[in-house]
Amino acid sequence: MSGATTAPARPRPVVQPWARPFWDSARRHELVLQHCNACNQAIHYPRVACPHCGGGDLGWRRASGRGTLYSFTVVESNAPSAFIADMPYVVAVVRLDEGVQMLSNVVQCDPGELRCDQPVEVVFERLDDEFTLPKFRPLR
């Protein structure tokens, strides 16, 4: 509701304690996914218990970092205040090879060249000292 004079800081993830390993790994440029040891399925986003079988025996596995663009959009106007300076930016739903979906940004690309189902790979972008966000770029 304020004018555009001072843009608010980019929002930081509001982290739940059981998801902390995801963000700690991302800071080290590693993409990890929660894994259910009972039903052997990858889980994203991290849960307090397995959403498939309800079990509580959950661990972490390093992900391939590869997937495909399920869908994407290039934000050209009317962005939230904290993202106005980033326009144009790409928001995408990525289908990871492990079978889970993740919301992220596609970077290091020509937005006009993006296509649904094209292969992408993870890259990491530092937000601040605590957070590094996993993002994606077209697979080369």
Add this chain to the structure above:
Amino acid sequence: MNIRRGRTAIVGTGEVPTGRFPDRSAIEIALDAARLAIRDAGIDKDEIDFVIPTTAVFSFQFSNELTTCRLVEELGLKNVSANATVFSGGSSSTNALRIASALIETGRARSILFVHCDKLGTGVSAQGGIDLFSTAGISMEWEVPFGQHYSTVAALATQRYKHETGTTDEQLSAVCVSNRKWAELNPNAYFRKPLTIDEVMASKMLSTPLRAKHSNMLFDGGAAFVVTSADHARELTDQPAYVLGEGGVVTHFAYHQEPDLTRFGWARAGRQAFLEAGIEPADIDVAEIYDSYPIYQLIAFEEIGLAPRGHAGRLHLEGATAPGGRIPTTTDGGMLSKGHIGAGGSVSLLVEAARQVMGRAGPRQVPGCRFAVETAVGGTYMDAQVTILGSDVPRGRPA
């Protein structure tokens, strides 16, 4: 299956114009809508024994006043046993009707008043609205940090749907034009000037492929309705809107968790509703489809069985959904043309469905409207809610 077909009915609706009303307080709008609904129902106000307000997104203070019985006091309702807010974002009206019907069927209540009012047009700024809807219903851990907001939410579904069905931007824009033609006939709609496909496609790009005129706009407004038992409904009015069937599917909280952004839960919700109503999609006379963005009108239209997959865009382009068309759709102009008032988007559509069935839709009245289907959605398209209203209760074809 315990069929509840036609045991309750909407007997009155009230609605005030959608627009920008900086000089009208939220409670004034809410009371106007409530009094219109009570008058339309022809019911003594003191017959109302249960009040269900829903939340106004623009103000926690005002919402809290509704939750703490302000409507009961202001309206002077003398015989209310309970006042309880029902809120599920854009599907609040459906859930309120569902709960109201259950309370009436089980004898816990006799006549229930539902009221909605919001002031998203003048209660928040334009950028404030964008910012509000960059966190409302969006995961603060997994989506907000990546710039997700309601334009990107709709654009992601639109992009994938175009990819899978070959639907064109022109067909998507035809949804806006069809809904505008209905809004031209609705004195409560905000946008009433004729609109062309070229104008839609020339409007500013928001998030590809979604343009400004593909987007709803936020306004002030309010509506209300009264629900009672079918038996009492027949004492009050010659033409109640019977609640024939409903179906619902909750699919996600965080948008990226949705496994199919081109379908959601509509197919199952629609099957449940039609099964309960004892009719088929081909029997529908009027479709009031939740249209916060054109993509959602196309998806729900197809998935509940009104058109084959990938055909809805062409039907809109051909005029089948517009006034005089084969399947009149979103006849109050919808959120795209009447205007979006928060939870009121589907309140308007439910009220319009009831008006059509009751023969009270004025210049928009679809002649001989017997069955209307209405859809509602909350959050980032988190649920699929389908309601079928009818001017009579069909026999036969029991589940």
